[in-house]
Amino acid sequence: MSFPGGSRELDPAFEEFVRARSPALLRTAFLLVGDRGHAEDLLQTTLLRVAWRWSAASAQPEAYARRVLVNLTRDRWRNLSRRVRERHQADLPQLAALDSADRIAERDALVQALRLLPTRQREVIVFRFYADLTVADTARVLGCTEGTVKSYTNRALSRLRELLGEHREIEVQK
């Protein structure tokens, strides 16, 4: 009798993959959702699904994991929009001024701006400029055409520029 999960034990190659790529996947998840706790949950669920389907995923585990991560992230946004909308930390009342607040604010400005982008625009920014995927690979991860990726990229960069209050142009390599 065989199970989709394969062995009860994790495959050593999967463990090696986790050691090597989990930091990058976690940071990708963080940039997609803007919250470290949720990013850790997403990473764990993603890796469990990869482990469960390791025989199918082992050929290109990172691409497989990215696709799972995107699907889980989209599920999460859908659930949030149906249920209780989460309040981001920045929306909560400011309780106390911290010495490091300004420094944190500056460092986090881009992450906060990313959160304000529509989901698909945020995804193209993260996969193209953080994960360094090509337009074609980004399209495969997001399940859309290359033209859509280019279009979202231009709109996202333009919106990011507005959000960051910059009047400088963000150059996009064609």
Next chain:
Amino acid sequence: MMTEEELRDRLHADSVGIMPKKDLIRTLAHQHARRHKRAKVGLIGGSLGATALVVTLLVGLFTGGDPLRIESASPSKDEIVTRVREADQAATTMIMHFVTYQGQSADGTTPPRTESWALRSENRARISSPDRSDKIVRPGYMEEIDHRSRMVKVDDQYRLGDDVVAHVSGSGIGDPKSWLSEGVREVRTDGGDIHLVANRMGVEFELWVDARTYLSKRVVFGDYRMTIDWLPATEENRRLLDHTIPAGFGWTKHVRDTGSPLTPPTT
């Protein structure tokens, strides 16, 4: 000019400090083994169950005994209420997270809102009303932050009773186990959920439960509305039952009639 490379650098710089937990692989191994075990049990159990059903049907057919009783695919009203109660009882060790709305604001658009968390098995709960107050309760203790007066009121003789939900929800709502105590008048399916209509203290009480888990999802009670979800009582979620007192806030100890200055706790 901010180039594509600079954008890359900033994305990496903003996330560089984020590292997975050190026990990630161990956690994954544990979860994977558990899932494997569940799947195995389900597969074997399912096969055995199907075999047993076929054997039973054949025996019943050929021995000419009484027809087998087949359980209805649509449970009756009483069965639904029983399942709702059982699901609720099983969820007392989960954190009940709910957002409430009551009445309307002056512009008639945005109702006031509170957000609450309750761990009923431990009689601990919290209610937060943004920009106004944030209160936590546990047996023998209450602590309330008043953001407008910048004061914290504590009561170390707080009488909690056995219904912690009542302390962090609107008047008359109370613990979910009491919601259907006056009987259910009507049950219907509603967009994938089960919709129960009851009376409570003379007011119509509507409850929507998840058709799969039978856990409560939404309540309408007069002009009081509540949406509910259920969180596992993990260490991270338990932190939602507590709040952080802002720096510079004053303290008063609740003495029923008047307040008196109190030295902030040292722990």
